[in-house]
Each structure stands twice: as structure tokens, then as C-alpha cells.
Amino acid sequence: MIREGVAEVLKKLLDTDDIPFNIPPQRELGDFSSAICLSLAKQKKRSPMKIAQELVELLRLRRPAYIQEMNISSPGYLNFKVDWGGLAKEIIPRVLKEGEFFEKPDSRLGEKVFIEHTSVNPNKAMHIGHLRNSVLGDTIARILKWNGFSIEVCNYIDDTGLQVVEVVTALLYLDPPYYQEGSDFSEIWEKAPADQPFDYFCWELYARFQNETEKNPSLLAKRETVLHQIEGGIHPIAGFAKELATRIVRSHLDTVAQLSIFYHLLNWESDIIARGFWEATFELLKEKGTLRFETEGPNEGCWVVPFGGVVETSEGMKSLDKILVRSNGSVTYTGKDIAYQLWKFGLLKKDFLYKRWGLQTDGEMLWTTARDGEPGDRLSKKFGHADRVINVIDTRQSYPQQVVVESLRKMGFEKEANQSIHLAYEVVNLSPLSARILGMEENGEKKAYAMSGRSGAGVKAKDFIQMVKQKVIEKADHPLEESVASALASAAIRYYLLKFTLESQIVFDFDEALKTTGDTGIYLEYAHARACSILRKAKEQKIEPEWRDDCIPDPLTGTEIGLLDALSRFSSTVIKISKTLRASQLTEYAFDLATSFTHFYEHPDPEADVQTPFIHLQDKGLQTFRLSLVKAFQIVMGNTLNLMGMPTLERI
RNA sequence: GCGCCUGUAGCUCAGAUGGACAGAGCUACGGACUUCUAAUCCGUGGGUCGGGGGUUCGAAUCCCUCCAGGCGCGCCA
Known part of the structure; x- marks a missing residue:
């Protein structure tokens, strides 16, 4: 709020886009400063001090909001002292009035962001690495929604991949009773013990399968058969696999719901195949001249997207080109991913069929793609057709993600390629x-x-x-x-x-x-609950302050200023994150906000020997001010917690 | 071999667009609860920002190079 006001004026005066701000070494110089004159000195061929002097003169005429005083210091810094009282007068009543809508940007109708996250193979329980993905994606979705974008969150279910195939094979053929052609699977399902979650059972089964194949290679042949039965989609085992994946997906959804993570749509890979997405994409790729059929070399018989041909490496000759269709005619994962990415942007003349999956614990309906669903045009909402697509996938998949994007570009979808974002993050490892x-x-x-x-x-x-x-x-x-x-x-x-x-x-x-002290989510919750407790106690004692502008003390104490400053940085922080997509910048802000409040709570009068609890203050004006500040904090902290998907507890 | 990422206090990590003496949490040590929540707060200690060059008035931040670590370069997904 404060810096933005100054930056706006400076931008007009200097015709620059970027105004850097920083904190001066001594508080006496100012509350914040800018070194803009130093960087301008060269291009203007004048001394930074001179530029600074002139700027200060001009700024005094323009009077940026909330600025009380300006000065310059060698070798050309502009220093600003904030009119904290003026800021308090503006910000506190606004927070109290606007509540959860404080500083919320207007919605940008028509701008739709599609976010895909989680996308865990539906063949075993989730682990903490998967959670990082879900939490990142969910938080970015919340932040973009707050910033006014229309968002659609989707969880991609790879139910036809090798991972599902292997668990299915294991369940059918690892232990007796083995699956018999034509049986109804009831004996197979009974292998899963009732006293263990199904996803946990599969977790162990999947690991066991890896070991068993080493001892018993015939299992690999079984796996091959199952793979084709599932891919074909007609054999009863395909139905069984779908049912297994469905049970695991339920477990996953149940797991992430414990962290308040929800979706709009589940996208099943089997539906991408069944609905002919690939065939349509294949035609489009050929039509646009993006694909090449290899008649010689290591990729002979494959359809590839050229990305630099064949190179020599320490491991021999390798092809940088990306194979989309294997020599046996089957399509690779990247091929399917290109099709899927095209669908997300509404560039494919194919669509899923949809049906309701069920109500989530946040009260919102979750949809799923389904073979027996309804066409998209019969629904009240329209899936896909996004303006921007964010795929939350760990950094190991940076290369294939790049291939997807560059393939779109080669197809002539330049705009969509530029609006395809791979939100890459590093993995979680174990100490x-x-x-x-x-x-x-x-x-x-x-x-x-x-x-x-x-x-x-x-x-x-x-x-x-x-x-x-x-x-x-x-x-x-x-x-x-x-x-x-x-x-x-x-x-x-x-x-x-x-x-x-x-x-x-x-x-x-x-x-x-497992830490519960210091820089943790507990600290944030504690600060919020503490604010709630103060307000509750005040209410119990019939202290219900009515805000008046004349209750603002002069001067304000250091901790009051610290809290006001933190409150004033809320919106610029969230807007910044909607561009950087870096959720860690929000935890950083949240911790800073909570710390500012705790300091204010512990030492409202840092210079005084005794700190008086707000509800015991004799000075009713001061009491009104401080309790209002507590309320303002509680609202902004609550908004911040919401953006991070964290609960807002009123007491702990 | 090529590409991407990382290296900051004893430990775990922040430091967007280059700015004034480099920050936080944990740990260690010393303090503060008859009080609006002590899962808190105050104080002390702790760093040639991996090494070396360069650009700049100014570099943890940009460029080059070297060292160390991670990941990727499948007719897997």
C-alpha cells in the first residue's frame, strides 16, 4: 500500500517500470528507502545526489499517500518516513469493514486457469513427496482464485499405466487363489484384509511384486498379458483394474481431504484413450507438419517430434528427438500428454464424457470423466478451454514437459505454448x-x-x-x-x-x-487463536470498541508500527505470488505477520517497564485502537491462513 | 559428453527485479508466567555467502571458470 503509492508517482516522474525499495541501515533515516537515483545516475549522466534532490522537490508537490517526510542521504538514497497514523486511519477501518474481501482484486471474468496437481499413480498409498505436490498445487489455486482468476483444479488419474498393471497382476497372480478366466473376482478382492486400508495393502503388494519378479520371471509374462487386457478395455480384467484404481483414488482423496485439498475434476487416462484424443492429436500433428516418420536410424519405424537429431554421448549414439508413436504402433506417455494439453486449452475437437463423482467435505461437487457420462455441452459448466495451464509436476519431468510445450509451439499454438506453465519443484527425500x-x-x-x-x-x-x-x-x-x-x-x-x-x-x-515451536504452522495458528482470545475476553467484559479516527495514538509505538507495516504488505505479497507462483513467499509473509503481532502483544509499549493488557487499559481511546488493531490482525491473518489452506482456529 | 538445479551461522532454511554493517528458526547459555494463551518473549554467542576471476559507484544476487552434490538426457510413465 505504502510503497506502491510512492512507486506509482516515481514511475510517472521517471518513466521507469522498476522502482526498487529497501530498508535503510538506521531507523532515523526513514522507514524505507530507494536507490533508484544511483542506478539512474549513469544514464542521465548526472550525480545521484542532484537527481535525488530534484526528485524530492517533485515528490513533495505530488505528496504520495502515507508519506510524512522525505530526505536524501549520500550517495543518493531517497529515504521515506511513513505517516503511520495516516496509514492506520485508512487501513484499520477498511480491514474491519471488508473482512475476507480486504484488498481482494476484482474478478477477471473470462480468464481461466487450469491447474493440475496430485496425479499420483492409483496403485498404492500416497507418501509425503506426493503431498508436497498436492499442497503446492492447492495453495497456488487458492491464491489465483483470490486474485480473481476463474480456476479449475484437476487430478489426473493414470489408470492404464504400468504401475496399475503391476498391482493388478500381483493381486491376481502372486498368491492363491489365482484368478481364473471367467470368475467374478470376489475371491480376489477377499485377499485384501479388512483390517488394513486398501491403499496400504497395495503399497506392500506393489513392493512385493518387484521382488517376486526377480525370482519368478513368468510374472513378467503375466504382466504383459494384463497390460494388453487393460489397454484393450474390453476384458473383465480391465473392469477389475478400473475398480482397483477407483478404490485407491478414494483413498487418495480421503488423504488429501485431511489437508483441505479438493478438486473440480478427475481426469482418467483410460478416458483419454477411449475418447480418441490421441487419434485426433495424431492427425493434427501430421497436418501441422510437426511429426516425422523415421525410416532409418535408431528410431526407425517411429513417429517423432524432431528436437536435434542423433548425437554421440559417452553411452553411445542417442536420439534427442522425442518418440510419440513406437515402431509397434503404440503411443508413448508424452504423446498422450500432448493430446491432454491440447484438450486443456480447448484445441482438440474431442471431449470427455462427464459425471458426478460425489460431494466433497468442503461441500463442492467433484466431477469425473467417465465412459457412461454425459457430453460436456449438456452440463451447466464447461471443463477445459483454459487460457492458462499450470501443471504441478516434480522437476525430474522438466524435459518431457518441455517437449509437450515445444510441440504445441511447433503446431503453431504459440499463445498456448506461452501460457503452459510447468510448476516444477524438487522432490522430497529422506534423511x-x-x-x-x-x-x-x-x-x-x-x-x-x-x-x-x-x-x-x-x-x-x-x-x-x-x-x-x-x-x-x-x-x-x-x-x-x-x-x-x-x-x-x-x-x-x-x-x-x-x-x-x-x-x-x-x-x-x-x-x-514434527517440530511444534518457532517457524512452524503451529506458531501461525497460535498467533491467530491468541488474537481471537483477546477479542473474546474483551467481549466477555463488555468491551466492544467502536472505531474512531481520533483513537489513533501519536506517536505510535514500534511494535504497533511493525504490525501496521505487516498488514499493509498483505495485498502486494499475494499479488506478487500470483505472478511468481512461489508459495514459500506466502509462508514467509505469514510468519512475519504473526511475529509482528506477537511482538505487539508481548510489548505494546516497548519503552515502558510494564506492559498493560489491552483489556485493562484505562485510556479508552488507546484500548479502542489496540483492540481494533488486534481485530485487523485476526482478519488478515485469517485471510492469509485461508490462502495457504490452513484452518483458522479461534482457540487452541 | 550435453542440459537443468543446488552450495549462505553448528543444524534446517529465507534473502524476486544488483543497493547502505548478510536475516530467521532450531541448538547452546542466561533471563521473563498471581497477567489479554509462555506452543510465547527478551538477551548472549555464532558467517571470507563453496573457491577464484570479471562487470559495476556498489555483487549472496549478473557473467566466466573451477570444486562439491542432486536430477534429467528410455520405443518407462
Whole structure:
């Protein structure tokens, strides 16, 4: 609010886009400053001090909002002192009045952002690495929605991939009774024990299958058969696989719902195949001249997108070109992904059929693509046809994602290619200690151990949620209600998974992840609940302050100013993140906001020997001001927590 | 071999567009609860920002190079 006002005036005066701001070394110089004159000195061929002097003169005439005083310091810094009283007069009543809509941008009708996240293979339980994906995607969706975009969140279900095939094969043929052609699968389903979650059962089964194939290669032949039966879509095993995947998807949805993560649509790969997306894409690719059929070389007999031909590497000759259709005629994952990306933008003349999956715990309907669904044009809502597409996928898939985007570009869909965003993040690994706790083999040198569904190595998401909940209960100094413990666990986990930058690999360590003090989601919840408690106590004592502009003290104390400053940075922070898509910038802000409040709470009068609780203040004007500031904090903190998908507890 | 990412305090990490003496949490040590919530707060200690060059009035930030680590370069997904 403050800096933006100054920046606006400076931009007009200087005809520049970028106005950098920073904090001066001494508080006496100003509340913030800019080194813009230093960087302009060269191009204007004048001394920075001269430019600064002139600018200050001009700025005094324009009077940017909330600026009390300006000065310059050597070698040419512009320093600004904020009129904190003036800011308080503007911001506090506005927060109180606007509540959850405080600083919310107008909706940008017509701008639709499609976000795909989670997309876990439906053949085993989720682990904490998958959670990072879901939490990132969900948070970005919330932030973009707040910024006025129309959003559609989708979870892609790869139900025809090898991973599902292997679990199906394992369930049918690893242990007796084995599947007999024509049987109704009831005996097969009974193999899953009733006292264990189905996704956990499959987690172990999948890992076991990997081991068993080494001893018993005939299983690989079985796998091959099952693969074709599922791909064909007609054999009863295809139906069985779909049912298995469906059960796992339910488990996944149940898992992420514990962290308040919901979707609009489930997209099944089997439907992409069944609805002929690939055939349409294949025609389009050929029509646009994007594809090449190889008649010689290592890719002989394949349809490829050229990306640099054949090169020599230390491992021999390799092709940089991307194969979309194998020599046996089958389509690769990247091929299907291009088709899917085209659909997301509404560039494909094919569509899914849709039906309702069910109501989610947030009260919203979840839709799914389905063979027996309705055509999209008969629905009240329209899926796909996005202006921008964000795919939340870990960084290991950067190359194939790039291929998808460049293929769109080669097809002439330049605009759509530019609006295709791969939100890449580093994976979650395990610390040596965590790996040891999980019973993984360590080689004693590595700093991080990759989780692996194949070997069954990893911290399962639901286990982790339960552990954090247990820890929260242990660490509390009073008994916690069940719902409060769950809410705190959810907040702690989301915060932990969001606070790292996208490029930062999370080396998961139980001690670190289970922390309940300091820079954690618990701290944020505690600050919010504390504000609620103050307001509740005040109400109980019949103190219900009515805001008046003349209640603003002069001068304000340092901690009051710190809190006002944090409140004023809310909107610019959220707007910035809608561009950078970096959720860690929101946790950073949230922690700063909570810290500012806690400091204000602990030391409202930092210079005084005694700190008087707000509800005991004799000065009713001051009491009104401080309680209003508490209320304003509680609202903005609540809004911030909502954007991160974290609960807003009124008491802990 | 080529490409991408990372290296900041004992540990885990922030430092968008280059700005004034580099920040936080944890840990260690010393303090503060008859009080609006101590899952908190205050204080102390702790750093040649991987090394070396360069650009610049100014570099953790940009360029080059070297070192160390991770990932990718499948007719897997």
C-alpha cells in the first residue's frame, strides 16, 4: 500500500517500470528507502545526489499517500518516513469493514486457469513427496482464485499405466487363489484384509511384486498379458483394474481431504484413450507438419517430434528427438500428454464424457470423466478451454514437459505454448536417520535417500498426518480437542511443505518435520487463536470498541508500527505470488505477520517497564485502537491462513 | 559428453527485479508466567555467502571458470 503509492508517482516522474525499495541501515533515516537515483545516475549522466534532490522537490508537490517526510542521504538514497497514523486511519477501518474481501482484486471474468496437481499413480498409498505436490498445487489455486482468476483444479488419474498393471497382476497372480478366466473376482478382492486400508495393502503388494519378479520371471509374462487386457478395455480384467484404481483414488482423496485439498475434476487416462484424443492429436500433428516418420536410424519405424537429431554421448549414439508413436504402433506417455494439453486449452475437437463423482467435505461437487457420462455441452459448466495451464509436476519431468510445450509451439499454438506453465519443484527425500527408522538400507555416505514406491520405501502420508497429530497432542500443555489436534496437524504439515523454495530439495527428517515451536504452522495458528482470545475476553467484559479516527495514538509505538507495516504488505505479497507462483513467499509473509503481532502483544509499549493488557487499559481511546488493531490482525491473518489452506482456529 | 538445479551461522532454511554493517528458526547459555494463551518473549554467542576471476559507484544476487552434490538426457510413465 505504502510503497506502491510512492512507486506509482516515481514511475510517472521517471518513466521507469522498476522502482526498487529497501530498508535503510538506521531507523532515523526513514522507514524505507530507494536507490533508484544511483542506478539512474549513469544514464542521465548526472550525480545521484542532484537527481535525488530534484526528485524530492517533485515528490513533495505530488505528496504520495502515507508519506510524512522525505530526505536524501549520500550517495543518493531517497529515504521515506511513513505517516503511520495516516496509514492506520485508512487501513484499520477498511480491514474491519471488508473482512475476507480486504484488498481482494476484482474478478477477471473470462480468464481461466487450469491447474493440475496430485496425479499420483492409483496403485498404492500416497507418501509425503506426493503431498508436497498436492499442497503446492492447492495453495497456488487458492491464491489465483483470490486474485480473481476463474480456476479449475484437476487430478489426473493414470489408470492404464504400468504401475496399475503391476498391482493388478500381483493381486491376481502372486498368491492363491489365482484368478481364473471367467470368475467374478470376489475371491480376489477377499485377499485384501479388512483390517488394513486398501491403499496400504497395495503399497506392500506393489513392493512385493518387484521382488517376486526377480525370482519368478513368468510374472513378467503375466504382466504383459494384463497390460494388453487393460489397454484393450474390453476384458473383465480391465473392469477389475478400473475398480482397483477407483478404490485407491478414494483413498487418495480421503488423504488429501485431511489437508483441505479438493478438486473440480478427475481426469482418467483410460478416458483419454477411449475418447480418441490421441487419434485426433495424431492427425493434427501430421497436418501441422510437426511429426516425422523415421525410416532409418535408431528410431526407425517411429513417429517423432524432431528436437536435434542423433548425437554421440559417452553411452553411445542417442536420439534427442522425442518418440510419440513406437515402431509397434503404440503411443508413448508424452504423446498422450500432448493430446491432454491440447484438450486443456480447448484445441482438440474431442471431449470427455462427464459425471458426478460425489460431494466433497468442503461441500463442492467433484466431477469425473467417465465412459457412461454425459457430453460436456449438456452440463451447466464447461471443463477445459483454459487460457492458462499450470501443471504441478516434480522437476525430474522438466524435459518431457518441455517437449509437450515445444510441440504445441511447433503446431503453431504459440499463445498456448506461452501460457503452459510447468510448476516444477524438487522432490522430497529422506534423511539418513529417517531412512534408518523406516528400515531402509543405508550405504552410509548419502545425505539423502529417495523414496521409492517400487521398493516400498517412504513415509506414507496418512501415517505422517497421524504422527504429527500425536506430537501436537503430546506437546500441548493442556488436553486438546480432537478437531483442534487435527487442525493443528494439518496446518503444521502444509506449512512445512510450503515453506521451502521450489528449487529446494526437502530432506525429510522426523525431528525437523514434527517440530511444534518457532517457524512452524503451529506458531501461525497460535498467533491467530491468541488474537481471537483477546477479542473474546474483551467481549466477555463488555468491551466492544467502536472505531474512531481520533483513537489513533501519536506517536505510535514500534511494535504497533511493525504490525501496521505487516498488514499493509498483505495485498502486494499475494499479488506478487500470483505472478511468481512461489508459495514459500506466502509462508514467509505469514510468519512475519504473526511475529509482528506477537511482538505487539508481548510489548505494546516497548519503552515502558510494564506492559498493560489491552483489556485493562484505562485510556479508552488507546484500548479502542489496540483492540481494533488486534481485530485487523485476526482478519488478515485469517485471510492469509485461508490462502495457504490452513484452518483458522479461534482457540487452541 | 550435453542440459537443468543446488552450495549462505553448528543444524534446517529465507534473502524476486544488483543497493547502505548478510536475516530467521532450531541448538547452546542466561533471563521473563498471581497477567489479554509462555506452543510465547527478551538477551548472549555464532558467517571470507563453496573457491577464484570479471562487470559495476556498489555483487549472496549478473557473467566466466573451477570444486562439491542432486536430477534429467528410455520405443518407462
